[in-house]
Amino acid sequence: MITAVALGAGIGAGFSGRAGGVSTAPYASLNLGGAVGDDPAAVTGNRHRAAAALGTDAARTVWMRQVHGADVAHVTGPGPELPPVDAVVTDRPGVTLAVLVADCAPVLLADAAAGVVGAAHSGRPGTAAGVVPALLDAMTGLGADPARVTAAIGPAACGGCYEVPAAMRDEVAAAVPGSAATTRRGTPALDLRAGIAGQLARAGVTGVSVDPRCTLEDPGLFSYRRDGLTGRFAGFVWLREDAR
Structure with a gap:
């Protein structure tokens, strides 16, 4: 149900x-997305199951x-309701940050020494807009040091599958060097994870892990591009309460 990720002492992280x-x-079966048409009671049950597994x-x-987008919210808990954002950051132990995806890249960041973690939803528009660098900037404002930050880029549509028009590929690649790719059929594509890894490297983050799974190719993951009407899986990151 959950693939754990190591981001440092006192940090919990994983992908469902x-x-x-x-x-x-x-939506079968562990859909965590509440805005895709699934039964709300089922989503609530799934979120409790995921939390128990974590x-x-x-x-x-x-x-x-x-x-x-590229907006970031600093949160101290689950309420009140957030404005629309694509990244969240916290320095509060016990608060779990979640990011929903079904082809976009879920990105988890942590500075264990500073006690700061963040999560970002980095799809094509958000990656081009710089949501991950914006999250890193917000973490730095709370005392994080990019040189200490560890990052996990989760499952996403791979460069061999994520076909886009040539003009779109060129536009994104101009904003995000390293993101241009070619599908296995020889058509223009994007490799968001490679582009995000490059953004992190340019910001001084060296501890980056990349989950190699492609959402379009792996039936164990939700994929909007593959299935259309479908669920969402999630990335999670939190500061353990017993770590401070």
Whole structure:
């Protein structure tokens, strides 16, 4: 159900899959997205199951209203309702940050020494707008040091599958060097994870891990491009309460 990620002492992090939940097709089964048409009771049940698997408190999980932008919110808990944002940051132990995806890249950042973590939804528009660098800037404002930050880029549409028009590829690549790619059929494409890794490297982050799974190719993950009407999996990151 959860693939754990190591981001440093006192940091919890991981990515969910689509198995182990209660939702029925086309959301089967661990759909965590509340705005895709699934039964709200099933989504709530799935979120509690994910929290139990993580060892966190579902009531202290922050979910974003993602809009493919670059705005960041500093949060101290799950309420009040956030404005639309695509990245969140916290320095409060026990508060879990969640990012929903189904082809876009979920990005988790942590500075264990500073006690600051962040999560970003980095799709094509958000990557081009610089949502991950914006999140890193917000973390720096809370005492993080890019040289200490560790990052995990989760499953996403790979460069061999994420076909786009040539003009779009060139436009994104101009803003995000390293993101241009070619599909296995020889058509223009984007590799968002490569572009995000480059953004992090240019900002001074050296500890970057990349989950190699492609959402379009892996049936254990939700993919909007593959299936259309479908669920969402999530990335999670939090400061453990016993770490301070």
